[in-house]
Amino acid sequence: MDYDCLIIDDEKLLADSTAEYFNLFGVKTAVCYGAFACRSFLERNTAKLLLLDINLDDGSGFALCKELRERTQNPILFISARTSDDDQIMAFHIGGDDYVQKPYSLGVLLAKVKAVLKRLGQKEKGGYTDGWLEIDLPGKRVSAGGKVMKLTAMEFKLLSYLAEREGQVVSKQELFEKVWEDKFTGDGTLNVHIRKIREAIEPEPGNPQYILTVWGEGYRFAKH
16 A cells, blocks of 8 residues: 555554544555564555654664665655754764654644655656755756756756755765766866856855755755
8 A cells, every 4th residue: 555654653642643643634644663563564565755763662763764775765754852963963874854853743744744745746747846946857947036047967967866866965976977977077076066056046055955065975955
C-alpha cells in the first residue's frame, strides 16, 4: 500500500495521535513503533515521507536513517526531544532533511509535512517551487521572486543537479564528475558558478538560504 507519511516512533500515544491528526486532514499516514517494524513495513508498503524519532527502543534513528538512505532518497524528518546541536548536525550529515523538536505543535508539523509533500509533487512533474524559487526542469527556466533569471547552460545544470538532491551534501568531486564530466575541474571554476547562481536566485546572495556551503565537503541545496 502507498502512504504519504510513515511515522517511526516508540512513543505510541504520540505517534498514534499524530497519525490520526494527519489522516483527518488528508495526509495518508501509517505508524511503526521501532526500527524492526519499519523495515518490515517498507518491505510491503511505500511512504513518500518518513518522520523518524532519533531514540527508538530497538535501535538508533541515525543508524536506521543511514540504512534507509541506501535504498531511498525520500525525505526523512527527524523528531526528537534532544536539543544538542551535534544531533542536528548529525541528522543532516547522514541524510535527514529536517529536525523537529518535541514536543511539537500538530498544526505546525502538519503544515511542514504538507509543504514537503507539495514539493515532492512538483519534483514528480519535473521541477521545484516554494513561493520564491521555481525551477522548471523540462523548460530549463528559473524564476526567483517572480522574475525569470538568466543562467548559463552550465549554471542551470549545476543548480538542477543540487536541487534534485535536495537536503543531501554533494561533494565538489561529484559535481566535477557528474556536472562538468571532468574530474580535473578546479575549485575556482566551481566557486565562480556557485557565486553567480546565488546572485541570481538568493534573496540575499551574501547570506545564502538555498545553496549552502558544507565546509570541507561540498554543497547542500536547502529546502524551504
